[in-house]
Amino acid sequence: MTGTAHPNSAPRSVIVVGAGPTGLLLAGDLAAAGVPVTLLERRPDRISNLSRAFGVHARTLEQLDARGLADPLLATGATITGLRLFRRLTLDLGTLPSRFPFLLITPQYEVERLLERRAREAGVEFAHESEVVGLRQDGDGVDLDVRGPDGAVVTRRAAYVVGTDGHRSAVRQALGLPFPGVAVIKSLFLADVRLAREPEEVLTVNGAGDSFAMIASFGDGWYRVMGWNRRNEVSDDVPIDLDEVKEVTRRALGSDYGMHDARWLSRFHSDERQAPRYRVGRVFLAGDAAHVHSPAGGQGMNTGLQDAANLGWKLAAAVHGRAPEGLLDTYEAERHPVGRTVLRSSGALVRLARAQGPLLRTARTLVTAFANVARPLRSKALAQISGIGYRYPAPSGAHRLTGTRVPDVALAGGGRLYEALRGGRFVLVAPKDADDVRVDAAPADRLDREHWASDRRTALLVRPDGYVAWAADTADRPEIEAALTAHLG
Numbered sequence: 312m313t314g315t316a317h318p319n320s321a322p323r324s325v326i327v328v329g330a331g332p333t334g335l336l337l338a339g340d341l342a343a344a345g346v347p348v349t350l351l352e353r354r355p356d357r358i359s360n361l362s363r364a365f366g367v368h369a370r371t372l373e374q375l376d377a378r379g380l381a382d383p384l385l386a387t388g389a390t391i392t393g394l395r396l397f398r399r400l401t402l403d404l405g406t407l408p409s410r411f412p413f414l415l416i417t418p419q420y421e422v423e424r425l426l427e428r429r430a431r432e433a434g435v436e437f438a439h440e441s442e443v444v445g446l447r448q449d450g451d452g453v454d455l456d457v458r459g460p461d462g463a464v465v466t467r468r469a470a471y472v473v474g475t476d477g478h479r480s481a482v483r484q485a486l487g488l489p490f491p492g493v494a495v496i497k498s499l500f501l502a503d504v505r506l507a508r509e510p511e512e513v514l515t516v517n518g519a520g521d522s523f524a525m526i527a528s529f530g531d532g533w534y535r536v537m538g539w540n541r542r543n544e545v546s547d548d549v550p551i552d553l554d555e556v557k558e559v560t561r562r563a564l565g566s567d568y569g570m571h572d573a574r575w576l577s578r579f580h581s582d583e584r585q586a587p588r589y590r591v592g593r594v595f596l597a598g599d600a601a602h603v604h605s606p607a608g609g610q611g612m613n614t615g616l617q618d619a620a621n622l623g624w625k626l627a628a629a630v631h632g633r634a635p636e637g638l639l640d641t642y643e644a645e646r647h648p649v650g651r652t653v654l655r656s657s658g659a660l661v662r663l664a665r666a667q668g669p670l671l672r673t674a675r676t677l678v679t680a681f682a683n684v685a686r687p688l689r690s691k692a693l694a695q696i697s698g699i700g701y702r703y704p705a706p707s708g709a710h711r712l713t714g715t716r717v718p719d720v721a722l723a724g725g726g727r728l729y730e731a732l733r734g735g736r737f738v739l740v741a742p743k744d745a746d747d748v749r750v751d752a753a754p755a756d757r758l759d760r761e762h763w764a765s766d767r768r769t770a771l772l773v774r775p776d777g778y779v780a781w782a783a784d785t786a787d788r789p790e791i792e793a794a795l796t797a798h799l800g
Contacts, residue, residue, distance in 0.1 A: 326469040329476030333598030333615035335426035340623030342433035356439040364419035366609035370698025372411040377732040388417025446485035480600035492584030498544040507569025524563035589643040602650035624775040645703040710782035721764035
């Protein structure tokens with residue numbers, strides 16, 4: 312049976328497919344911007360506590376701060392300021408130029424709970440137990456064939472569709488896009504357990520011989536264990552028991568900490584894959600639907616959330632008919648290179664961790680020893696892993712700051728930039744003594760005006776996602792108004 316939910320129309324709305332963190336953030340952003348949004352999800356109406364991600368990096372926390380969600384999320388976990396790799400290489404997160412100079416250890420379901428609540432409060436329509444089985448698009452909109460919980464197929468139509476439906480994305484498959492790559496780790500295990508003895512660190516990780524293990528605290532008495540045994544690389548469907556987890560953990564960490572009462576045990580494999588395109592007409596991909604990579608560095612969920620932060624305000628502008636020409640194309644131009652870099656860097660970490668033989672292990676020792684003493688190399692690694700070091704392409708002749716992330720600077724009156732960004736609008740930050748820009752140069756509902764708390768002379772136009780759209784070293788009023796016209800219409 313097939314029906315049509317929106318016959319003969321191309322509503323100014325968006326359908327997001329997949330209610331993981333990426334889809335929830337994107338849908339919430341769109342709804343907050345006044346865009347009608349439907350969020351489709353194959354799973355029942357519940358958040359699983361068996362998700363894989365557990366770390367939230369600085370750049371993601373900054374994006375959540377711009378939505379008023381960072382502080383509530385911090386209350387759900389614990390923070391760490393150092394990452395130790397291969398026993399020899401230590402990365403000091405405390406040196407990050409961010410309000411959040413640390414890694415937050417908290418389970419993915421806590422991120423999802425906050426994002427779901429925000430999405431519902433903003434008016435997102437949720438449709439659970441809904442599976443995409445077909446997709447067609449034309450110049451005005453996209454038709455999705457969706458099978459509901461009763462088995463009936465209904466056609467939903469929207470102006471745009473975004474697939475955030477994971478590495479097996481039905482949206483990506485319906486577009487016919489390939490997902491090239493390789494399996495970088497053939498057999499990993501995950502387990503949620505209780506421990507008789509608490510580890511000294513919030514995050515305990517090490518590799519020894521042919522074994523690797525990591526233990527992360529959820530803060531509620533449960534611990535996530537992840538590991539692999541190079542001598543027992545089996546398919547995902549081979550049963551696993553707690554004894555195997557304990558044995559590998561003892562070999563890698565020297566103790567299994569008396570783990571017991573496993574509530575979940577699973578095997579999976581880790582792929583490195585990326586779609587060649589993130590946009591096909593009116594359909595977009597984000598998160599794991601667009602890219603997957605190894606768990607090294609904990610960048611998967613974070614990269615997807617930053618995809619959503621980049622795309623949301625652009626789609627909202629397009630739906631409302633005020634997007635400058637080419638704006639939607641910048642999503643792929645900006646985020647595809649980031650996904651590729653994350654894929655390569657996380658893959659390099661895994662290959663170093665899995666180095667076999669005396670020559671490769673000697674090479675790993677030399678690389679980590681050099682990184683420990685080479686400050687620029689450590690700084691670059693920190694910037695990439697935390698997400699704060701990425702910048703987007705800028706037009707030829709643009710100011711040196713264009714495309715860069717703006718830190719959470721202090722504003723006149725005692726506020727912060729990321730508080731000012733909570734309105735989902737552009738923010739113009741000008742010198743304290745600059746004349747106010749005319750209201751008619753940019754609609755008041757699309758621009759907030761702020762001044763530096765310091766004596767800084769630079770003028771910045773900050774995008775809703777916290778990156779510089781335009782900058783100038785002097786606050787020349789005609790130039791500022793021309794920039795507002797170019798970026799806001």
